[in-house]
Amino acid sequence: MRHLIRGASALALSTALLGSAALAQDDGDSVTLYRVFVGDHKDPKVTAFDLSKPEKRWTFDTVGQNKLYSVNEGASVVAVQSDNDVVTFINSGISLHSHGDHSDITITDPSAVEKALTGPRPFHVIDHDGKIVINFDKGGYNEIVDAHELTDGQIESIRLKQARAHxxxxxxxxxxxxxxxxxxxxxxxxxxxxxVGLRAVKEDGTPTGDVASCTGIHGEAFSGAYLAAGCKEGILTVMASADGPVTKMLNYPADMPSGETTGTLLGAKSMQVFLGNYGAKGLVVVDPADEPNFRYIELPFRRIDFALDPANARFGYALTEDGTLHQIDVLDGKLAKSAKVTDPYSMDGHWNDPRPRIAMAGDDIVMTDPNAGLVRRISKTELKEVGTIKVEGKPYNIAVAGGSGKVHEHADGDAHDHSGHEHAHSHGDPKIYAGYFEDSQVKDRPLGDYAGDWQSVYPYLKDGTLDPVWKHKAEKGTSSVEEIRAEYEVGYKTDVDRITIDGDVVTFFKGDQGSKGTYAYDSKEILTYKKGNRGVRFIYKKTKGDVSAPQFIQFSDHGIAPNKADHYHLYWGNDRAALLKEVTNWPTYYPSSLKADEIVSEMKAH
Structure with missing residues (x-):
């Protein structure tokens, strides 16, 4: 299989960024960029372009027609070619790294991942908790791909087997x-x-629970604490617990049209709610926790496609076959406004006939228009067309990557490489970050502040990657490079090279071997250090899990109140009091999505 990239990809990255930044530039180093990926209906290819500079393009040859999924916060795009038994991957070239009060954005050209997955009829794709899961319908198994390895251009998958192909x-x-x-x-x-239903299993597919009935189960999404799936009798919800997944059936109410079902669900990110289809002309808003669980919305014509706005979960958008785009008020459960945006596309005929598809790109809705050979840009507030982009062939499936973040300029003019660069991160009150605060300012913190997939920085110390950090510290202080490195050699030392935190479950990895524990908040402790500054340990106690998982974990990230951590120092063991006395060994973890040079940049900024 060939991967071919055409277009002006050899342009300097700094030039590309300046062009891409035209969409929005809030201040000198804040950029908003959305990159659009379009699969052709007939030709085996994916076309990519920056929404703000669509003349700059990349083309990726594939084997067959693609269904596209933006995964891993938009860092990657999955191209599923069901009829050709292959799944290919594209690195979008856009990475966002959250720092609580802002995100950094790294921009490069998109690139094909050389390795592909092959197997009998791949179809559904799920992106959750750092895992990308692809079901092979005729193989009877799922391939589980690690998201952070995918961003590094590696495809390492684990196979979860099902009892039979379906x-x-x-x-x-x-x-x-x-x-x-x-x-x-x-x-x-x-x-x-x-x-017939859903069953709890181990990662290899071994059953661990009974089958929860869900007739004709199809369509799935995550929102908040819930996974939801459509059934003939209602919506099946799933929550995690210390004893494993817990299911509950929400039956369709009697006042909704009978004989219809939900087979596609979308999950909101910023509030706990789902938007699903319900019959050919209906949508349903699903609240998994509170009644009324269902609110039915009737559309004037049959639905072609629908989407949720990730930036403002109050609104969704649906395109109907008469060419009208409708704004859905999810909170009120009704149509808010409607406008004609394209010629009619009948839903009669084959399900895979070329019809428009929609996706969100900031303030725009981007919509393919196969018959016109266009991608249309439509304002999400006014529902008015603000531009069109000609795309060769019949543009069909669509995915979007991108967002807003800060780009830190360098003396050499490279706006993308974070290595060797100092930048000022805001960590709230600088006095607090330095360890000077009042007891009254300290607040309890949820484990969710540390959620994510984290990598140890100790290997980077061992291989010399962090040497520029020690040099930087020596230039600003009184200790030598050798003295600083020796201190951090003790501080960073650990054999736990990766940690994942999902809900109340923490998994410690030593190589490929994981040790899991379920943890509950066990209060906080304020420590005073020798030089007079102070720190806070936020402590969590194991309630259940592997014997090898520590009884206590204690986080220190320079914060003293709820806020998403961008890195942390972690102390663990079975003696709570003894851990509080440990001040020389503080294994340190950064997001697994960060590359080595980005970690160096982050450390030099602190």
Whole structure:
């Protein structure tokens, strides 16, 4: 299989950034950039372009028609070619790294990942908790791809087997997994096994629980603490618990149109709610926790496609076959406004006939218009067209990567390479960050402040990657490079090279071996150091898990109140009091999505 990149990819990255930044530039170093990926309906290719500078393009040859998914916070794009038994991957070239009060954005050209996954009829893709899961419908298994390895251009997958091949999915839930289950044989009139429910399993597919009934289960999404899936009888919800996944069926209410079901669900990110289809002309807003669980919205014509706004979860958007785009008020459960945006596209005919698809790109809705050979830009507030982009062929499936962040300029003019660069990060009150605060300012913190996938920096110390950091510290202080490195050799030392935190489950990895524990908040302790400054340990106690998982974990990240950590020092062991006395060994973790040069940059900024 060939991956071919065409276009002006050889331009200097700094020039590319200046062009890309035209969409929005809030101040000298703040950039908003959205990159659009379009799969053709007929030709085996994906076309990519920056929304603000669409003449700059990249083309990736594939094997067949693509269904595109933006995954891992937009850092990667998955191209599923179901009819050709292959899944290919593209690094979007846009990475966002959160620092609590702002995000940094790194921009490079998109690039194809050389390795692909092959297998019988790949279909559903789930992106959750650092895992990208692809169901192979005719193979009876799911391939689990590690998201942070994918951003490094590596495809390392684990196979989760199902009892039999069927059109289903598998998903991580807390410290376990769930997978769809199919009947032993097709029911009369069906050509394939009938999907009957969802079952808790281990990562290798070994069952750990009974089947939760969900007839015809299809469509899945995550929002807040919930996974939800559509069934003939209602919506099945799943939550993590110390004893494994817990399911609950929300039956469709009697006042909704009978005989219809939900087969596609979208999950909001900034509030706990789902938007799903319900029959050909309906949508349903699903609140998994509070009644009323369902609010039905009738559309004037059959639905072609719909999307949720990730930036403002109050609104969703649906395109109907008459060419009208509708804004959905999710909170009120009604149509807010509507406007004509394209010629009609009938829903009669084959499900895969070329029809428009929509995706969100900041303040714009981007919509493919296959018959016109266009991608249309539509204002999400006014529902008015603000531009069109000609795309060769029949533009069909669409995915978007990008967002807003700060780009830190360098003396050499390279606006993308973070290595060797100092930048001022705001960590709130600088006195607090330095360890000077009042007791009254200290607040309890949830484990969610530390959620994510984290890598130890100790290997970077050992291989010399962090040597520029010691030199930088020596230039600003009174200690030598050798003295500083020796201190951090003791401080960073650990054999736990990776930690993942999902909900209340913390997994410690030594190589490929993981040790899991479920942890609950166990208060905080304020420590006073020799030089007079202070710090706070936020402490969590194990309530359940592997024997090898520590009884206590204590976080220190220079923060004293709820805020998302951008790195942290972690202390662990079975003696709570003894841990509080440990001040020389403080294993340190940064997001696994960060590359080595970016970590060097972060450290030099502190």
């Amino acid at each position: 059109h289903g999915f598998a998903a991580p839930v807390g410290n376990g997994w769930v997978t769809t289950v199919a009947s032993d044989a097709p029911v009369e009139g069906d050509s394939a096994p009938t999907r």
